[in-house]
Amino acid sequence: MAAYPRSAISAVAITTTVANHKPSLLHRHFCPPRSPFLTSHLIRNVSVDLHNQRRRLLRPPRAFAVDVSGHLIQDAGATLLVVAGAYVLVSGFDNLTQRQIIEQSLSRKLVHILSGLLYMGCWPIFSTSTDARYFAALVPLLNCARLLVHGLSLVTNEDLIKSVTREGKPEELLRGPLYYVLMLILSTVLFWRESPIGVVSLSMMCGGDGIADIMGRRFGIHKIPYNKNKSWAGSISMFIVGFLISTGMLYYFSIFGYFELNWVSTIERVATVALVATLVESLPTKGGLDDNISVPLVSMLTAYLSFGFQP
Numbered sequence: 001m002a003a004y005p006r007s008a009i010s011a012v013a014i015t016t017t018v019a020n021h022k023p024s025l026l027h028r029h030f031c032p033p034r035s036p037f038l039t040s041h042l043i044r045n046v047s048v049d050l051h052n053q054r055r056r057l058l059r060p061p062r063a064f065a066v067d068v069s070g071h072l073i074q075d076a077g078a079t080l081l082v083v084a085g086a087y088v089l090v091s092g093f094d095n096l097t098q099r100q101i102i103e104q105s106l107s108r109k110l111v112h113i114l115s116g117l118l119y120m121g122c123w124p125i126f127s128t129s130t131d132a133r134y135f136a137a138l139v140p141l142l143n144c145a146r147l148l149v150h151g152l153s154l155v156t157n158e159d160l161i162k163s164v165t166r167e168g169k170p171e172e173l174l175r176g177p178l179y180y181v182l183m184l185i186l187s188t189v190l191f192w193r194e195s196p197i198g199v200v201s202l203s204m205m206c207g208g209d210g211i212a213d214i215m216g217r218r219f220g221i222h223k224i225p226y227n228k229n230k231s232w233a234g235s236i237s238m239f240i241v242g243f244l245i246s247t248g249m250l251y252y253f254s255i256f257g258y259f260e261l262n263w264v265s266t267i268e269r270v271a272t273v274a275l276v277a278t279l280v281e282s283l284p285t286k287g288g289l290d291d292n293i294s295v296p297l298v299s300m301l302t303a304y305l306s307f308g309f310q311p
């Protein structure tokens with residue numbers, strides 16, 4: 001850094017800010033320029049017109065404004081896109097159920113598996129702004145409002161009821177589906193894409209718990225000794241698929257650089273979370289906690305204890 005005249009460094013910082021719109025302004029102000037061509041070019045400019053360069057030095061707030069409005073547009077666009085995606089998913093499964101291509105119970109579980117996983121899969125399209133998580137959380141929040149309005153029968157929407165309830169009663173929207181979107185909001189705001197805790201917990205709730213139902217209904221002949229409503233097929237599937245989806249999602253987010261993981265210890269930790277979540281899901285819960293609350297919460301606690309808090 002000492003090799004560069006201070007004026008040239010500031011000029012480069014401002015020029016690169018306007019040209020690149022990268023997130024950290026401070027970082028760019030204190031890093032040497034990357035291109036030697038750019039440096040010599042700017043040094044020439046600076047020596048020719050010091051007055052103009054001083055005027056440019058007064059402009060960082062403008063560059064900052066460009067960054068902020070860029071993030072705002074990106075986050076608002078991403079939110080709209082994901083809201084539309086959620087609408088298409090629910091209507092699409094209603095359509096498949098109406099045409100009797102799939103049963104209502106399968107549609108409900110596929111919406112359960114896909115909506116949360118696709119929602120997480122969309123997180124990288126949000127900006128690097130600190131507010132991005134709140135924009136993302138708007139999507140389950142809007143769905144939460146939708147479930148409340150229809151669950152309380154203030155408005156009737158057959159599509160939503162057919163694709164996400166078991167018996168087709170509006171009040172069912174106020175249980176499993178509502179808890180599900182509340183957990184999406186909680187995890188988004190608390191952990192976002194920056195911590196493995198939220199990613200693993202939501203993967204267990206969406207992928208693990210969802211597959212336990214699908215496999216348990218089809219192949220669940222052998223029941224678990226302490227719970228005649230659950231089967232070995234359901235629980236073993238939950239453990240294996242929950243583990244695989246969690247690891248896959250962690251890998252996906254690590255590709256974007258949101259966190260770096262030691263894969264040997266990560267695999268052990270994810271296996272622990274999957275095991276604890278599967279055990280909790282297999283317990284008898286007559287009138288007790290819904291799986292959409294117990295599975296993500298116990299996964300968060302176990303992941304917190306094994307990964308440590310990485311907000």
Ligand SMILES: Nc1ccn([C@@H]2O[C@H](COP(=O)(O)OP(=O)(O)OP(=O)(O)O)[C@@H](O)[C@H]2O)c(=O)n1
Pocket residue numbers: 176212213214215216217220229230231232233234235238281282291
């Ligand atoms: N470990 C598991 C989990 C579920 N199932 C089967 O999957 C179906 C649904 O289970 P579950 O999700 O626990 O039922 P509910 O809580 O009543 O429904 P939901 O969670 O979908 O609201 C049942 O046939 C159950 O036997 C299973 O065999 N083994």
Ligand SMILES: C/C(=C\CO)CCC[C@H](C)CCC[C@H](C)CCCC(C)C
Pocket residue numbers: 082083085086089090108109111112114115116118119122139140143163164165176177180181184292
């Ligand atoms: C049936 C469900 C739970 C019962 O166990 C899931 C209910 C899902 C909600 C009605 C819809 C949630 C939508 C997500 C917040 C966003 C999905 C976006 C994506 C791009 C499809």
